[in-house]
Amino acid sequence: MSRRFPFFLLTAAGAVYFLLFPQQNAYAMHIMEGFLPLKWCIFWYAVMIPFLVAGLISINKTVRANPGVKMLLGLSGAFAFVLSAMKIPSVTGSCSHPTGVGLGAILFGPTAMTVLGCIVLIFQALLLAHGGISTLGANTVSMAVVGPLVSYALYKAGQKMGAPRWLSVFLSATLGDLMTYVTTSFQLALAFPASSGGVAASMAKFMGIFAFTQVPLAVSEGLLTIVIINFLVGYNRRELEELSVLHGEVR
Amino acid sequence: MSGTAKNIILIVFVVVLAFSPLALIRGGEFAGADDRAEKAITSIDPGYHPWLKNIWEPPSSEVESFLFALQAALGAGFIGYFLGYSRGRKRQEQDGRAMVSAGGQKQPAVGNK
Numbered sequence: 001m002s003r004r005f006p007f008f009l010l011t012a013a014g015a016v017y018f019l020l021f022p023q024q025n026a027y028a029m030h031i032m033e034g035f036l037p038l039k040w041c042i043f044w045y046a047v048m049i050p051f052l053v054a055g056l057i058s059i060n061k062t063v064r065a066n067p068g069v070k071m072l073l074g075l076s077g078a079f080a081f082v083l084s085a086m087k088i089p090s091v092t093g094s095c096s097h098p099t100g101v102g103l104g105a106i107l108f109g110p111t112a113m114t115v116l117g118c119i120v121l122i123f124q125a126l127l128l129a130h131g132g133i134s135t136l137g138a139n140t141v142s143m144a145v146v147g148p149l150v151s152y153a154l155y156k157a158g159q160k161m162g163a164p165r166w167l168s169v170f171l172s173a174t175l176g177d178l179m180t181y182v183t184t185s186f187q188l189a190l191a192f193p194a195s196s197g198g199v200a201a202s203m204a205k206f207m208g209i210f211a212f213t214q215v216p217l218a219v220s221e222g223l224l225t226i227v228i229i230n231f232l233v234g235y236n237r238r239e240l241e242e243l244s245v246l247h248g249e250v251r
Numbered sequence: 252m253s254g255t256a257k258n259i260i261l262i263v264f265v266v267v268l269a270f271s272p273l274a275l276i277r278g279g280e281f282a283g284a285d286d287r288a289e290k291a292i293t294s295i296d297p298g299y300h301p302w303l304k305n306i307w308e309p310p311s312s313e314v315e316s317f318l319f320a321l322q323a324a325l326g327a328g329f330i331g332y333f334l335g336y337s338r339g340r341k342r343q344e345q346d347g348r349a350m351v352s353a354g355g356q357k358q359p360a361v362g363n364k
Contacts, residue, residue, distance in 0.1 A: 034301030035292060075333045081326030085319045089272045089281045128318050129308035192295045202295055209291060216272070220265045227258045234254055235337040 029096060030121070030139040031184060033132025040191045045137030051145045052118060055111035062108060066242040069108075072232075076104030077116045079228065083221060084120050084143075092213040098221035099180050102173030103228055105148035106155045107243055117144025142183035151176030169229050174222030181210040 036044075063070055083100030090096055104113040118140045124130040131139050151172040158168025185206035194201040232240055240246040273281070292299055309315035 032301070033305045034303035037299075038302065071333055071336070074329055078326040078329035078333070082323050082330065083326075085322035085326065087319070088269045091272045091276065093272070093276050093278075093280060095281050123322065125305070126307065127309075128315060128322075129305040132303065132305055134303045188292070192292055192299070194295050205291070205295070216268050220268045223261045223265050223268075227261050230254055230258055231334060231337075235334075235341045 030124070030131035030143070031135040031188065033125070033129070033134055035132075036135050036138055036187070036191050038134075040187070041134045041137060043137075044135075044141050044187065048114070048118070048137045048140045048145065051111050051114040052140075055113070055115040058109060059112045059115060062112070062243070066239070069239050069243060072107055072236065072239050072243070073104075073112075073116075075228075076107055076113070077119070079103045080113075080116055080120050081123075083224070084124065088217055088220065090213040090216050094213055096181075096210075096213045096217055098217045098224075099143050099147055099177050100221065101144060101148050101180075102151040102169075102176040102221065103225050105151040105176065106169065106172060106225075106229070107240075107245055110145070110148040110152040113148035114140065114144045117148070138187050139184075142187060143180045146183045147176040147180035150179040165229070165233075166226050169226050170222040172222075173225035174218045177218035177221045178211065178214055181214040182207065185210045 059073065063073065080100035080103075083098040085097070087095040087097050099117070101113045101117050104116055118136070121131055121136055121139050121143065122133075125132050125136060154175055155168050155172040158165075158171065185203055188206045189199050189203035192202055193199045194205070233246070237246065309318060
């Protein structure tokens with residue numbers, strides 16, 4: 001019975017969510033090309049670059065130490081690629097997509113995902129007119145810096161406290177996804193403070209648009225990340241130990 | 252419960268989460284369109300105009316959905332390859348071990364994991 005309990009909990013949480021947030025028209029995506037004033041574009045690029053450099057160094061180091069994990073790196077990138085292509089309907093009556101960066105952050109650490117997330121965003125900006133090159137810095141910071149940092153920190157914290165792996169993975173991926181869109185709201189609020197109420201009022205407005213739509217999608221991402229990690233634990237135990245995702249713990 | 256059964260249940264949950272809004276919310280537009288973002292921003296700052304346009308935009312929503320499908324297919328293709336590769340490798344390792352323990356005699360791997 002204890003195993004079923006989380007699912008009941010999830011179902012109950014879902015029901016409460018539907019009651020609390022009835023339909024509202026909203027969109028939720030990356031920040032569009034040209035929709036951030038120039039100074040904010042430059043600012044977020046400046047924030048992004050150190051993480052990108054650290055990510056390249058970290059990937060180089062990891063791959064050199066354990067060449068066997070290259071396939072896993074590919075998997076992390078592919079996972080982010082698939083999930084960020086999935087525009088899924090949400091309870092707010094609009095669509096958004098998950099980010100898929102939580103998995104890679106758990107496996108390779110936060111900065112490695114900055115690199116992979118940035119590649120996904122460039123692809124979407126150039127070929128899909130989704131997001132943009134001017135807003136690439138801001139979008140990378142939300143999806144590929146803040147998201148993975150939150151995911152990584154939560155997974156490590158869960159491990160330290162001895163939480164069950166599925167719970168650490170779920171919270172890590174779900175909240176990482178959600179924080180991405182909270183960051184997007186914050187970035188827009190900073191650039192467009194309301195004339196009355198300032199940044200806080202704008203933040204509330206953008207949060208209503210971005211973050212609530214994202215809740216069920218974030219949960220989906222959490223569940224899918226558990227599925228992949230379950231598989232990896234079954235079939236790629238050695239690589240997970242090399243990446244110290246697992247500490248050779250007893251099954 | 253086996254690992255596969257657990258994963259199937261999780262995937263069913265994801266499917267339910269993805270499709271329930273369509274059934275529960277009647278008359279929702281389910282747009283994720285970028286042009287609607289303009290409204291939220293211009294309601295705060297009516298004077299703001301985007302200062303840059305995308306370098307290239309898919310000429311139609313068909314082309315756009317093609318490109319999104321392509322993105323998902325590329326990713327899913329690699330994931331499928333990876334999962335199959337890992338399973339096959341594990342199976343082979345088990346076969347190898349079984350052969351060694353049987354003194355070099357060929358013996359099929361037993362068990363599923």
